[in-house]
Amino acid sequence: MPMQGFFALMLHAHLPFVRHPEHEKFLEENWLFEAMTETYIPLIQILDGWRADGVAARLTLSLSPTLCAMLRDAELQQRYERHLHGLIELAEKEIHRTRWDPALAELALMYHRRLGGIRETYAAHGRNLLRPFRQLQEQGVLEIATCAATHALLPLLAEDPSSLRAQILVARDDYRDCFGRDPQGIWLPECAFAEGVDKVLQEANIRWFVTDTHGLLHARPRPRYGVYAPVFTPAGVAAFGRDFESAKQVWSKQEGYPGDFRYRDFYRDIGFDLDFDYVKPYLPAPDTRGFTGIKYHRITGPTPDKQVYDRAAALLAAGEHAAHFLHARLDQFAKLGQVMDRPPIVVAPYDAELFGHWWHEGPEFLNIFVRQACRGQQVFKLATPGEYLRAHPTHQVAMPAASSWGEEGYWRVWLDETNQWIYPHLRAAQARMAQMARDFPEAGGLMERALRQAARELLLAQSSDWPFILHTGTSPDYAAARVKEHLRCFLALHDQICRREIDPAWLSPLEWTDNIFPNVDYRYWNSQDA
Amino acid sequence: MKPKKPDSPPRTKAKAVKAVPSTLRPAGKSRKKAPSPAAAAPSRGARPFSVESETPAAPFELKLPPILLERDEAAPWPASGPDRRYVLGPTPPEHPASAITPLPESYGTQQLFLAARDPRWLYAHWDFTAAQLKKHNALSADGHLLLRLYRDAPAGPPLSEIHLHPESRHWFVPAPHAGAKYLATLGYFNSAKKWVELACSAATVTPPDSVAEDTAVRFATIPPDEPFERLLALIEAAARENVPLAEALSELREEGFPGLPGAEQIPGPWTPAQEAALAEVVRFEDARRIWIGSLEVTELIRREMEREVSPVNPAQPGGAFGGVSSPSGQPERRRNFWLNVNAELVVYGSTEPDATVTIGGRQIELRRDGSFSFRFALPDGTYDLAVAARQADGGETRQADLFFSRFSQYQGEVKTVPRDETLPTPSAGAVT
Numbered sequence: 001m002p003m004q005g006f007f008a009l010m011l012h013a014h015l016p017f018v019r020h021p022e023h024e025k026f027l028e029e030n031w032l033f034e035a036m037t038e039t040y041i042p043l044i045q046i047l048d049g050w051r052a053d054g055v056a057a058r059l060t061l062s063l064s065p066t067l068c069a070m071l072r073d074a075e076l077q078q079r080y081e082r083h084l085h086g087l088i089e090l091a092e093k094e095i096h097r098t099r100w101d102p103a104l105a106e107l108a109l110m111y112h113r114r115l116g117g118i119r120e121t122y123a124a125h126g127r128n129l130l131r132p133f134r135q136l137q138e139q140g141v142l143e144i145a146t147c148a149a150t151h152a153l154l155p156l157l158a159e160d161p162s163s164l165r166a167q168i169l170v171a172r173d174d175y176r177d178c179f180g181r182d183p184q185g186i187w188l189p190e191c192a193f194a195e196g197v198d199k200v201l202q203e204a205n206i207r208w209f210v211t212d213t214h215g216l217l218h219a220r221p222r223p224r225y226g227v228y229a230p231v232f233t234p235a236g237v238a239a240f241g242r243d244f245e246s247a248k249q250v251w252s253k254q255e256g257y258p259g260d261f262r263y264r265d266f267y268r269d270i271g272f273d274l275d276f277d278y279v280k281p282y283l284p285a286p287d288t289r290g291f292t293g294i295k296y297h298r299i300t301g302p303t304p305d306k307q308v309y310d311r312a313a314a315l316l317a318a319g320e321h322a323a324h325f326l327h328a329r330l331d332q333f334a335k336l337g338q339v340m341d342r343p344p345i346v347v348a349p350y351d352a353e354l355f356g357h358w359w360h361e362g363p364e365f366l367n368i369f370v371r372q373a374c375r376g377q378q379v380f381k382l383a384t385p386g387e388y389l390r391a392h393p394t395h396q397v398a399m400p401a402a403s404s405w406g407e408e409g410y411w412r413v414w415l416d417e418t419n420q421w422i423y424p425h426l427r428a429a430q431a432r433m434a435q436m437a438r439d440f441p442e443a444g445g446l447m448e449r450a451l452r453q454a455a456r457e458l459l460l461a462q463s464s465d466w467p468f469i470l471h472t473g474t475s476p477d478y479a480a481a482r483v484k485e486h487l488r489c490f491l492a493l494h495d496q497i498c499r500r501e502i503d504p505a506w507l508s509p510l511e512w513t514d515n516i517f518p519n520v521d522y523r524y525w526n527s528q529d530a
Numbered sequence: 531m532k533p534k535k536p537d538s539p540p541r542t543k544a545k546a547v548k549a550v551p552s553t554l555r556p557a558g559k560s561r562k563k564a565p566s567p568a569a570a571a572p573s574r575g576a577r578p579f580s581v582e583s584e585t586p587a588a589p590f591e592l593k594l595p596p597i598l599l600e601r602d603e604a605a606p607w608p609a610s611g612p613d614r615r616y617v618l619g620p621t622p623p624e625h626p627a628s629a630i631t632p633l634p635e636s637y638g639t640q641q642l643f644l645a646a647r648d649p650r651w652l653y654a655h656w657d658f659t660a661a662q663l664k665k666h667n668a669l670s671a672d673g674h675l676l677l678r679l680y681r682d683a684p685a686g687p688p689l690s691e692i693h694l695h696p697e698s699r700h701w702f703v704p705a706p707h708a709g710a711k712y713l714a715t716l717g718y719f720n721s722a723k724k725w726v727e728l729a730c731s732a733a734t735v736t737p738p739d740s741v742a743e744d745t746a747v748r749f750a751t752i753p754p755d756e757p758f759e760r761l762l763a764l765i766e767a768a769a770r771e772n773v774p775l776a777e778a779l780s781e782l783r784e785e786g787f788p789g790l791p792g793a794e795q796i797p798g799p800w801t802p803a804q805e806a807a808l809a810e811v812v813r814f815e816d817a818r819r820i821w822i823g824s825l826e827v828t829e830l831i832r833r834e835m836e837r838e839v840s841p842v843n844p845a846q847p848g849g850a851f852g853g854v855s856s857p858s859g860q861p862e863r864r865r866n867f868w869l870n871v872n873a874e875l876v877v878y879g880s881t882e883p884d885a886t887v888t889i890g891g892r893q894i895e896l897r898r899d900g901s902f903s904f905r906f907a908l909p910d911g912t913y914d915l916a917v918a919a920r921q922a923d924g925g926e927t928r929q930a931d932l933f934f935s936r937f938s939q940y941q942g943e944v945k946t947v948p949r950d951e952t953l954p955t956p957s958a959g960a961v962t
Contacts, residue, residue, distance in 0.1 A: 100907070202758050221745060234776050394795070402738075403737060412651075415647050424637075488633065
């Protein structure tokens with residue numbers, strides 16, 4: 001009898017900390033609003049549905065600390081509510097505008113209904129999405145993993161152990177604040193691992209992480225079970241490897257689902273298509289066209305002539321793909337079950353924003369797949385890494401290879417000619433922060449405030465999103481400005497701290513705008529405490 | 531011979547879009563101030579959804595809607611398919627140049643830093659001010675510095691010696707071997723042809739790019755609910771504190787050490803047949819050759835569609851000391867003649883500011899001055915639209931019944947999608 005396997009479906013939800021209270025509206029805040037409308041709130045609706053219908057589903061969700069900070073920020077909550085109100089108003093106008101075009105009118109009605117439902121869910125959870133996620137974890141549907149404090153690429157911090165340590169310990173503290181317990185698992189930013197990271201995870205008592213496929217396959221010594229069982233690093237932390245097959249079926253250009261021609265096209269948005277004056281009040285930033293989320297066309301094919309979106313056909317596609325994905329898993333587990341001498345685990349992590357934001361029908365795909373997987377088959381069951389380790393605590397000891405799930409599998413995305421300029425500044429700032437932590441082990445009052453703010457500025461400058469954006473070119477001016485601004489503020493704070501002359505009038509506004517991690521412990525940069 | 535600097539990756543040329551008017555941290559009166567500590571909460575009665583500024587009601591004056599008189603910005607050529615991370619539109623937005631004080635050019639520590647970027651490339655940077663570089667370059671017989679790469683230790687002949695641009699502070703260095711330890715030194719040859727070392731880096735190790743030869747297997751049992759602190763105390767008590775935790779626990783279990791947590795059975799030996807059977811499923815070599823990541827496939831779809839739609843190659847900018855520029859492509863001359871036409875309907879008007887107005891039976895919101903305008907899509911067909919206004923106190927009403935029809939006949943292929951962003955939109959000035 002083949003061994004029953006475990007399927008660990010994982011979603012990694014992350015956005016960089018973008019909060020500009022000094023502006024009425026700010027374009028890049030739209031990343032958060034779009035993700036909330038199209039991914040996070042629909043995901044909560046789906047998870048609530050599983051719980052209500054008694055579906056024995058288990059999902060692992062990592063929520064980065066920067067995302068958590070934004071989700072519970074009062075200013076951003078208010079702005080999101082305003083944004084949603086505007087979208088609903090726009091959808092109402094669209095119902096008017098499209099009244100004589102039945103295909104578009106039907107879609108306008110769909111958006112209006114959908115957005116109303118989003119608003120209801122948001123209000124029902126008191127405008128704080130961390131609450132339902134926490135409840136779902138306490139009810140056993142979710143295992144919530146943490147992530148590095150500001151999503152820094154940890155292998156590039158390996159030369160600065162104090163900064164590496166701070167990214168993990170600050171994240172652990174923040175997780176305690178948000179979810180009332182210690183994190184068991186971590187999503188390493190970009191799945192990026194290098195030797196040394198596991199020692200810091202050990203200090204934080206974090207028990208598992210995920211590497212990309214080659215990170216585990218190239219482990220030393222060679223892992224006997226490939227990616228179908230985790231290994232323990234020498235520090236005792238479990239490393240799970242991403243499954244290539246389930247990744248390929250969703251992501252692959254040849255075989256992947258999201259590019260199906262029936263699915264909604266991302267770029268044909270009325271924010272770009274319609275008259276500027278008409279959409280202007282609803283745009284993410286004044287006088288700049290941007291996405292509204294109301295889109296009427298499907299991918300159609302490799303052509304600029306997009307056909308009108310057919311929702312029924314798209315849902316049919318999602319159902320077909322979910323069934324295909326399920327059968328592929330059944331085949332995979334059937335083969336593995338015959339070969340392995342222990343229960344195999346297949347780990348399938350994805351960016352959460354794939355489902356709903358990038359791939360509009362992704363949540364429907366997920367919902368159908370999970371419900372079908374939990375009904376009537378015994379070949380595999382859904383599980384989280386923590387559950388798997390509790391049931392099976394004995395594993396091979398091996399050191400995973402340095403790796404990431406970024407382009408080409410290492411750090412090329414974050415260290416090339418577009419973004420290498422960042423690192424000399426970060427290295428200098430990191431060394432200065434470590435020195436300040438040693439020089440002021442017991443600071444209080446204004447000095448402590450300054451040291452904490454210096455820690456915040458450094459953490460925000462270390463975000464891997466900025467070099468990522470510089471590499472991809474999606475919003476390069478903004479990314480470069482963010483790095484420079486945080487480093488400049490850090491250097492100014494460092495100067496004031498060393499001279500022991502803190503300017504509270506200058507510090508207070510900075511504490512207001514860059515207000516992440518209110519209780520950050522700057523002492524984590526003192527590696528002598530480790 | 532001086533080696534060429536490695537190529538920079540191509541960078542998509544951003545098309546000009548209207549800039550966001552504010553910097554990240556604006557100065558001046560428009561900037562919202564940080565609240566004082568006593569006034570952190572928003573005031574009651576605030577209108578949380580108001581975005582537009584408050585202006586006093588102007589005297590009524592009939593105006594033509596601006597759309598009929600002004601150019602509209604044509605949407606840039608759209609990409610297609612699913613999205614990729616942090617996209618805000620088909621082209622990147624531009625932010626105006628910030629007034630931020632520039633970062634220091636260098637911190638003057640004269641340190642050399644070396645990091646592995648992937649199995650075959652290293653990144654080196656050195657922290658020298660312009661004055662420091664100038665001083666050392668002047669002492670160098672070559673007029674510039676050199677970077678020497680070593681395997682394992684900075685001794686003996688270097689693996690490679692790279693001549694650096696006199697003003698450069700970084701370099702991407704090819705690494706001959708994956709999974710190997712490297713160090714580098716920075717220096718120059720003086721006039722006596724003697725090597726003068728300025729800095730030596732710490733060691734870095736390139737990631738491996740193949741499966742391990744070592745297939746020895748050792749198991750450990752580490753229940754996740756047992757805190758590491760307690761496990762570390764246990765191995766310290768067993769005098770194994772210098773051995774990594776997992777290995778120490780494995781050794782202690784083999785020795786029958788009492789009190790170890792967890793009791794799962796250790797798997798038996800793995801037979802060659804099992805290894806072969808698993809290799810059918812695992813495909814170790816695929817993971818390295820056919821990498822699939824979240825950026826790549828959406829990027830592949832996007833590039834594929836862009837190539838099929840418009841074979842424009844992005845120009846590659848040369849940085850000051852950056853990589854070799856590659857030639858930029860020119861757009862292909864379109865072979866097929868084309869025409870795009872579309873039509874919309876604008877209904878606009880005005881009434882008393884406190885009146886109730888419906889269009890087609892649905893109530894609409896008036897502007898402060900009582901004016902309104904509505905745009906409608908207008909495909910072929912006949913339409914009637916009633917515009918009605920009722921006085922605020924429920925008194926008089928007025929109504930206009932408007933009848934429209936659109937009927938299109940085409941000769942040749944005519945589409946509705948705008949293809950050329952320089953194509954002007956209809957306006958009095960554009961009609962000849």
